[in-house]
Amino acid sequence: MTEKIKVALLGAGNVGSQAARILVEDNATLAERIGAPVELIGIAVRDTQAARHWDADPALYTTDADALIDAADVVIELTGGIEPARTRILRALQAGKSVVSGNKALLAKHGVELQAAADASGAQLSYEAAVAGAIPILRPLRDSLAGDRVTRVLGIMNGTTNYILDQMDTTGASFADALKDAQDLGYAEADPTADVEGHDAASKAAIVASLAFHADFTIDDVHVEGITGVSAEDVAAAEADGYVIKLLAVCERDGEGVNIRVNPTLIPRSHPLAGVHGAFNAVFVQAENAGELMFYGPGAGGAPTASAVLGDFVSLARRLVLGGPGVPDTSYVQLQATGLGNIVSRYSVGLLVEDKLGVLSNLTRILTEHGISVESLRQSSPEDGTAMIRIVTHSAKDSDLRRAIAVIDGLDTVREITSVIRVENN
């Protein structure tokens, strides 16, 4: 066996604690697979006395992250947030130390800068844990599909929102009740904003799009819409038409560019993603030659995410032992992130209208004038002089649909546009 590999761990939260546990408890197996002894030399934390999910030797905890990084061969960053994570990772990479990170927010914002620092010093940077927890998705996109051309990625990449939408679908619960249920079970945080507004999924979408299309995208390239506006009525209407509503991250070729969006989406119940229940994640990939692939598994959780972290660690440590340069992430090309205007899809539109003669023909006339044809239309009339209308359109350009909706919204007979949700075909 060659020289020992010294590992610095930054962070001892849910994932960090599990990574520490595996580094200690499975040390012999890791060493065998890497071909060198491995030593966890320290764990950088803000408070060395805090309670942990798993307690390492107390002597390992330190508040001096910089000194720990300087003493290590490999740095595992599991603190989350932009700073001080960014500065610390740069410190490691610039010193030629390889880094494993699970920090999706940081990578979606500053991934280009971090990768450049790694390439400049010959260090390796891996972050499988940043997307979809334990599910291997970044390596398959980068390596296994390297000889193919990805055309579209559809991902359920946030377990909290999938749990909420699944509850709404199976029990008929409202968004508020399903959210409360998710919070009671620990699937959602007290402040659920990052999950339910789609920001968490948007970070992952930017990372996935970069690897899938071999180009640089950041979270600022992602169009985001959360699930707070999804009502029990939307879910029931989708079910009646054979669909289920999921918060999908969609990354797809759009002419010469790539469109990246996170939004509530209707998918047919026969679609493989429709069967992804609870807090599970799944990523559905379409490629020119491979066809349709799906990757499914736990999208979060300490041990599953730590599994992805340790997989990255073993892979890059093997390379350290063998010598020679790491394989840089990809040869990137220039690709523009596109706006939503040219995106063509079907839409499910919900409206609350006055229950009067001529309202329907007015609606369909306006849609037709904007080049939008109606695939199905259903109406239900409460006894209060109003009617709920649900229209599913044929494929239409987003910009045409938005213009038609603006006109419809101005009609005297329309009380409210209750929802506009994209429908993904297979």
Add this chain to the structure above:
Amino acid sequence: MTEKIKVALLGAGNVGSQAARILVEDNATLAERIGAPVELIGIAVRDTQAARHWDADPALYTTDADALIDAADVVIELTGGIEPARTRILRALQAGKSVVSGNKALLAKHGVELQAAADASGAQLSYEAAVAGAIPILRPLRDSLAGDRVTRVLGIMNGTTNYILDQMDTTGASFADALKDAQDLGYAEADPTADVEGHDAASKAAIVASLAFHADFTIDDVHVEGITGVSAEDVAAAEADGYVIKLLAVCERDGEGVNIRVNPTLIPRSHPLAGVHGAFNAVFVQAENAGELMFYGPGAGGAPTASAVLGDFVSLARRLVLGGPGVPDTSYVQLQATGLGNIVSRYSVGLLVEDKLGVLSNLTRILTEHGISVESLRQSSPEDGTAMIRIVTHSAKDSDLRRAIAVIDGLDTVREITSVIRVENN
């Protein structure tokens, strides 16, 4: 860009033709991703005049495989069969040329020899296409889960048999009718033996087990049972109990060893593998930390399998361009393949018996004497003095179950044991 990478292709069948097409049509993209120009320098075939699925420049075809190998930097072997594929791959590896192969039969039989030849010369050997077509499964097992401990792999790894069983399940067809249907549609060959007897899946199981458990296994370590004995009645009885029958490759920890088997298996309809229809493949992986993962996609077909081949090619070509040694497949450990005797699972047993008083109590008494308890028992009585009995047992040792079945088979009142099928729990 660095020097050109010269590629020799062996075989121009379904997959070979598609690999040639991609190497020619997507040449610029491949070169960009690898960081060096790529040239397909020749295609070794038995008959240079044969019709192809895709026709390359006629000047590329040659019958002199050895000369082609000697002139190449990388060899892609897509001929199938043991010889001459084995000798040719060894010739390439011994000369330090990296090899991509999709030859499952060869790798399941002589994988150890081929890997040793690669390691000896520092060449790379990749074979993602040998298992489950386009689905990236070998790289995730080898790299992404390298820091985890796989406990069990369940795979639907043969599209032909999945198509047949799916037809039987959805239409109630007999095995013979579903097989004929599969043959008419091109999913099954005129001689379907390798598929329906489980040999094809067994090759893949040996390869998957080797990577999942970081040990050497060959097809001789796999217990194989095909689907020719699965009747429409078996399928209907499974459905009545909430199960579906799949031909599963199962690789699991068995004490200090690993048990590898391919056999028809009942799985609950709620299991993710139950939703894998038609000729699709899927691999379900359980690991200590990652939990449950599933990989899903087309398990065969020219273009999907060629996608996996080209993914391997780009990955190893990147390494050639960068220099430095390739990462050997794993650090292997010694693990015994185990017999079936100690395997514990539930069983579904079908019997045709005389419709007489006391038959049932006799059966349950014999099972109890062998330490086997009954989970459910259903009986249907045709009007001819016989009865069909379907027993699902609680977990039992395979050896106990076999002994009980032998005793039952000797009873005067038992006309026939119609089926003994394992039930996999979640």
